[in-house]
Amino acid sequence: MSAIVDFLNNIFWGYILIYGLLAVGLFFTIRLGFIQFRYFGEMFRCVLGSRESDKDGISPFQALTVSLASRVGTGNIAGVAVALTLGGPGAIFWMWMVALVGMATAYAESTLAQLYKTHGPDGMYRGGPAAYIARGLGQPWLASVFSVALILSFGLIFNAVQANSIAEAAATPIETMLVGSGMFEATPEGTAAAFTAAKAIIGAVVAVLAGIIIFGGIPQIARVAEFVVPFMAGLYLLAAIIALVMNIDRVPGILSGIVLNAFGLQETVGGVAGSVTAAMMNGIKRGLFSNEAGMGSAPNIAAVATPAPHHPSSQGFVQALGVFIDTILVCTATATMILLADVIPSAELTGVNLTQAALGDHFGNLGQIFVAVAIFFFAFTSIIGNYSYAENAVVYLGAGKGGIMMLRVAVMGMVVWGAIQAVGTVFSFADASMGLMATINLVAIVLLSGTVLVLTRDYIRQRKEGRNPVFVVADHPEIAPGVDKTIWTANNG
Template sequence: MQDIANQVVDIINGLIWGKILIWLLVSCGVYFTLRLGFIQFCHFGHMFTVLKGSRQTDESGISSFQALCTSLAARVGTGNVAGVAVAITLGGPGAIFWMWAIALVGAATGFVEATLAQLFKIRDQKGQFRGGPAYYMEKGLNARWMGILFSVFLIITFGFAFNSVQANTITNAMQGAFGLDPWISGVILVVLTALIIFGGLRSIARFSELAVPFMAVAYLLMAIVIIVMNFGQLLDVLVLIVKNAFGIQETVAGGFGAAILNGFKRGLFSNEAGMGSAPNAAASATPYPPHPASQGYVQMAGVFIDTILICTASAAIILLAGAQEGEGILLVQNALVSQVGGWGRYFLAVIILFFAFTSIVANYFYAENCLVFLEQNHPMGLTIFRVAVLAMVIFGSVASLQFVWNLADVSMGLMAITNLIAISLLSGSAIKLAKDYNAQRKAGKLPTFDVTKYPEIQAKLEAGIWDKK
C-alpha cells in the first residue's frame, strides 16, 4: 500500500515540478524582470545600501534586518549544502551556472511578493504586523478562499513536513560526526525549539538575527580558505561550469538538459523566490525607508545571499576538491575532509546543525502566521499547534522520512502555484510602488509611501497601517 502511495506522490511531483512549476517560476521571473526594468541588475547596489537603516524598528514590527535574517533562516538550510551536491551529481557542474541564472531572474519575483506582503499587512491582536500571501490574496484579490488554500498548503509543508526533515538531517549529522543517539539529539532539539517558539515572533527574530550571520559567515570563510588553497584551479573550475552549462563538455547523462533542469530545481528550492514563504517574514517588518518597496529590495538581497554566495560556497568546496565518493551531504563532507582534514567533518556537522535548526524556527513562524490568518490564534489553539510541531520534530529525529519529504514537495508545489497566480494578478500594484519609490530616490528624497496617491489601493488596505501619523 505504501509503495502505491509513493508511486502516486512521485507521479504528482513529476507533473508539478517537471511540467508546471519550474516553467511558471521562470516565466514569472522573466516577466517581472522586464516590467521592473531589470531592477535586480540596475539597482544591485541599493539592495545592500538599503540595509544601512535596517536595524530600525518600532513596537508594531521587527526590523528589516531581523525580517531578512528570519527569511534567510528558512532559506539557508540543508538545500544550500546537500542540495548543491545533488544538483552537481545529477546535472553536472553546469547546474551551478543555471542556479545562478534562476536566482538572478527570481530576485525580481522576490521583490514583487515582499512588496505586496508589506503593502497588504495587518496588525494582529497584540498590535504586531502580520502579512504574507494569504493576506494579499484576501485583501488584494478579495479571495479569502485562495488565502485559506495557500495557508493549508504552507502549514502542512513548513509547519510539519519540512521541520521533520530538518530534524532528521540534524540527528543524522550528529550521529555521523559524534556518535550521538538520535533520541538524545531529538530531545535536545525539541527543548531548544520550544524555548524559542514559545517566546513568540520577537524571540524568533532575535534568535535569527544572531544565528544567521554567524553560520553564514563561518561557512563562507571556510569556502574562501578552500578557494585560496586551490587558487590555481579556480579558472579551470569556472570554465568547466560554463562549458557544461551549455553542453560543450558533458559530464553526466543528459548533458545540457540535465544541467538546466537540476540547476533550476535546486536553485528555486534553495532561494524560495516565488514560493510564498519569505513574504511572511517580510510583512512583519517596520520598513526603512518607510515604503513597502524597501522591503522588496531587502528580500532581493536575501535571494542573492542565499544562492550567489552560500550555494556557490558549497559548489566551490565540492568542485575544487575533485572527484569524491558519496551523495548529498556525504559528498560535501568528503570534499571538505580531503581539503582540511578530519576536523572538517565536525565543522560541517555543526554548520548543518545551525542551518537546519534555524530553518525549523523560521518554518514554524511561517506556519504560525498562516494559522493566525485562519483565525486559530487563540492561546489554546497556538499552544496545541506548537506542541504538534514539536511532536513532528521528535518524530523526524528518529523516523525515515522519504514519503513525508515527497508529500511536502507536492504541498510546496501547490503552495507556490497558488502564490504565483496571486502575485501575477497583483503585480500592477507592486510595479506602481517600485516606480514611486525610485522616483523619490531620484529626486533626492527619503522614499515615503503616501497611500492617498493611490485611492484604488487604499480602499483595499487595513486602516491605520499606511495612513500618515
C-alpha cells in the same frame, strides 16, 4: 494516497512550477525594468537603513536573517552536492540564472506582503500571501487553502525533514557512546537499537531547544536569527574563501568551466561530468528549492518587518537580497569547495557525504567536523524560520493564541518524530503541499503585478528626487482597496 501524491508532484514539479517559476521571474524582471540589477545597491541600503524596529514589527535586518534561516538549510550543503552529482558543474550555472530572475519574484511578493499587512490580534504586524490573496484579490477562501498548505509543508513536515538531517549527521558518535557504556550489546541488533535511541535523544534535545525559541514568538525568533544566521553563514563562506585562496590557480578554470559545461562546451570540470539537459534540470530544481523565490514563504516574515524607508518596496529589496545570498553566495560556496577538492561525485559519494569528503580534503578532519556542525545550525535555524511562516498562517486562519500554542507543540512533536523516522513518503506529501501553495502564490502575484509596478515607480521616483521614499496610500486610490490605511500614512513615515 501515495499514488495521488506522486501524481500531484509530477504535475506541480514536472510542469507547472519548473516553468512557472522561471516564467514569472522573467516576467517581473522585464516588467520592473531589470530592477534586481539596476538597483542592487538599494538592497543593502534597505537592509542597513535601520537596525531598529517599532513595537509592532521587527527590523529589516531581522526579517532578512529569519528568511535566510529558512532558505539556508541542509539543501545548501547536501542539495548542491546532489545537483553536481546528477547534473554536473553546469548545474551551478543554471542555479545562478534561477536566482538572478528569482530576485525579481522575491521583490514582488514581499512588496505585496508589506502593502497588505495589518495588525494582528497581538498588535504585531501580520501578513503574507494570504493577506494579499484575501484583500488584494478578494479571494479569502483561496487564502485559507494557501495557509493550510503552508502550515502542513513549512510548519510541520519540512521541520521533520530538517530534524532527520540533524539526527542522521550526529547519531553515530552518540550510538558509539551508548554501546561503549554497556547500555546496548555490541551486536548488529544492539547497535541498531543504540542508533535509534541516539536519534531519539537528538530529536528530544533539538525539540527542547526549538521550543525555547519558538515559545517566545516571532520577536524571539528574530533576535536569535539576527545573531546565529550571520555567524553561521559567515563561517561557511569564510571556509569557501580559504579553499579558494588555497587553490587560487585553479579557480579561473573552475568558474569558466561551470559556464562552458552548462552549454556542453566542456565535458568535465574538476573531474565532474554532466550533460546539458541534466545540468539545466538539476540546476533549476535545486535553485528553486533553495532560494524559495515565488514559493510564498518569505513574504510571511517580510510582512512583519518595519520597513526602512517606510515604503512596501523597501522590504521587497531586502528579500531579493536574501535570494542572492542563499544561492549566489552560499550554494556557490558549496559547489566550489567540492569542485576544487580531490573528490569525484558518484552514486555512492553524494549529498552530505560528498561535501564532507570535499572539506576533509581541504581541511582534514576539521573539515568533516565543520560540515557536521554546519548541518546542525543550518537545519536548526530552518526549523525556527519555517515555524515563523506557519505562525503567520495560523493567525490568518483566526486560530488565536490557542492555535499558536497547538502549532508550537506540534512542531516540537514533528521534530522528535522526524529525527527517528524515515521521512521519504511524508516529504513527498510536503512537496505536493508546497507545490499547491506556490502555484496559488504565482497566480496571485501575476494578477497583482500592476500594483507592484505602481509601488516600484513611486519608490524610484522619490529616490530620484533625492527623498527618502515614504508610501502614502491616500495618494494611490487605484490600489487602496484592501490596504490598511492606518499603516501607510505620511505620519508613520
